[in-house]
Amino acid sequence: MILKIVPSLLTIGNLVLGMVALVLALQGFTADAALLVVIGMVLDGMDGRVARWLRAESAFGKELDSLSDIVTFGVAPALIMYEVVLQNEGWAGLVLAALFPVCGALRLARFNIQTKSAHYFVGLPITAAGGILSTMALYKNVLYPAEVILPLGMLVLALLMVSRVRYPNFKKVAFPRSAVVMVPLLVILVWAVFRYQHSAVNRLIFIPLAVYALYGLGRMVRRRRQTEDDGREPEWYKGTK
Numbered sequence: 001m002i003l004k005i006v007p008s009l010l011t012i013g014n015l016v017l018g019m020v021a022l023v024l025a026l027q028g029f030t031a032d033a034a035l036l037v038v039i040g041m042v043l044d045g046m047d048g049r050v051a052r053w054l055r056a057e058s059a060f061g062k063e064l065d066s067l068s069d070i071v072t073f074g075v076a077p078a079l080i081m082y083e084v085v086l087q088n089e090g091w092a093g094l095v096l097a098a099l100f101p102v103c104g105a106l107r108l109a110r111f112n113i114q115t116k117s118a119h120y121f122v123g124l125p126i127t128a129a130g131g132i133l134s135t136m137a138l139y140k141n142v143l144y145p146a147e148v149i150l151p152l153g154m155l156v157l158a159l160l161m162v163s164r165v166r167y168p169n170f171k172k173v174a175f176p177r178s179a180v181v182m183v184p185l186l187v188i189l190v191w192a193v194f195r196y197q198h199s200a201v202n203r204l205i206f207i208p209l210a211v212y213a214l215y216g217l218g219r220m221v222r223r224r225r226q227t228e229d230d231g232r233e234p235e236w237y238k239g240t241k
Helices: 002-026 030-054 057-082 088-115 124-138 146-161 176-231
Strands: 120-122 166-168
Touching: 002 030, 002 057, 002 146, 030 057, 030 124, 057 088, 057 124, 057 146, 088 120, 088 124, 124 146, 124 176, 146 176, 166 176
Parallel strands: none
Antiparallel strands: 120 166
16 A cells, blocks of 8 residues: 555655755756756656556546646746846846746646547657756857857747647556666666766756657658648558647
């Protein structure tokens, strides 16, 4: 019976990480805050799988997951970006910082009430968007002009969350039930790696996440071109409406 609460504990852990990330961002430790968002992604990816392994799925767990996600992947990444660059943009920066979690909340609300697909998400998942945004902020000294590129990237991510662009769903990928014992070890390993090399690794994490975001856009463009060419939807896109 006690094992049934493990998924909720993972979700609460994700929420706690988001709260600590907020505090760190306010104190100027944006790289450390981004680290916690990334670790939160690990917990978010595990809680649903653990719930299925333990047969502990519930409506309560789903709602708790959404509430935690809006903090860790909506508010915290937005505050990280605000501390890095948006605070110098006046009221426009404040509006953009608020827009990101608002779009994230809309994305989560739509997800909770729509018919689920085992193969795709409609709109960029807030977990991916928050991970991209928090790690993208670490590129401030690499991108030029960062004051333009970073806010523009943030706006694109916010719009992708509420878009109709479809993204692959990896949450249903099955793992052996015995792998549940690896969850604490995985969290510790991720923490250790990022704790001592977090600036470099956080930047590397940005790359596959950004590719995921661009993949959905590329897939949509391909679908439209193929539809225009032969007047019908491609086989790989059928059944995704």
